[in-house]
Amino acid sequence: MKPPAPLHSLQDLKQLQRELKLRRRLEEERREREAAAARLADQERRVFELSVGPVTPLSAPQRVLHRRTPPAAEPLQREADERQVLLQALSDDFDVESLLETDETLSFRREGISIEVVRKLRRGHWSLQAQIDLHGLRRDQAREALGLFIHDAARRGLRCVRVVHGKGHGSPGREPVLKGRVRRWLVQKEEVLAFVQARGSDGGAGALMVLLSGS
Incomplete structure (x- = not known):
């Protein structure tokens, strides 16, 4: 917060009082908005509970993440080439x-x-x-x-x-x-x-x- 300027007259004192009062009012309005938002959230939660009944929070799952091993590559092209070579190599003539x-x-x-x-x-x-x-x-x-x-x-x-x-x-x-x-x-x-x-x-x-x- 910026420090108040030095007071030189009664007018400066009144100006400072007005600024402090404005700040207090703005702070009170902010708190009221937060309180109103909290009340609204609480009301929505209560409406949800009344609609679905009592709610029991789920416990944190005890999960173990396993590293997936990618499957071995299948030499499909090589096998196809071998089959073609075998087919061509055997002549009926x-x-x-x-x-x-x-x-x-x-x-x-x-x-x-x-x-x-x-x-x-x-x-x-x-x-x-x-x-x-x-x-x-x-x-x-x-x-x-x-x-x-x-x-x-x-x-x-x-x-x-x-x-x-x-x-x-x-x-x-x-x-x-x-x-x-x-x-x-x-x-x-x-x-x-x-x-x-x-x-x-x-x-x-x-x-x-x-x-x-x-x-």
């Missing part, structure tokens, strides 16, 4: 006949794999670890599914898997549509070391036992 053994089952062994490996595979020397059934799939669906299956099985370190292509009894003309194509596709997969026709108990002419390079 690949000449497989010259690579098949001239036995009754048209078995296959990659260069450097002995005939004894093929015999062991035919006898069930390696335990079956996984299989895929291509029944009911269209050609492109079967080709993609087989490529992904072989790729994933080799990545997991599996050695012996079965590929069920069917005997063709449900195909037009009862010709095995997938049988020849599956052999053609398998020969093109580097992970495949050899394959033979499954034994009768494992699917016979409708399936192949495939030996993979593993991890």
Whole structure:
């Protein structure tokens, strides 16, 4: 507050009295306004209580805030690219006949794999670890599914898997549509070391036992 100016006359004293009186009146009006606002708020609170009944304040919740861990990014684009590469890599025009053994089952062994490996595979020397059934799939669906299956099985370190292509009894003309194509596709997969026709108990002419390079 600014200090009052020095008094030099009776007129100055009266002026000071008027100013002090004005200040007191302004202060009283401010207090009255605050009191009126408080009374109004109290009346509104009472009206609310009368309308809804007794009100019990809620206690402060005992909450623990957990830090959210964002989910790991899914390599969707990379997986899509891999599927496309697998699909394009397996050709239906690949000449497989010259690579098949001239036995009754048209078995296959990659260069450097002995005939004894093929015999062991035919006898069930390696335990079956996984299989895929291509029944009911269209050609492109079967080709993609087989490529992904072989790729994933080799990545997991599996050695012996079965590929069920069917005997063709449900195909037009009862010709095995997938049988020849599956052999053609398998020969093109580097992970495949050899394959033979499954034994009768494992699917016979409708399936192949495939030996993979593993991890």
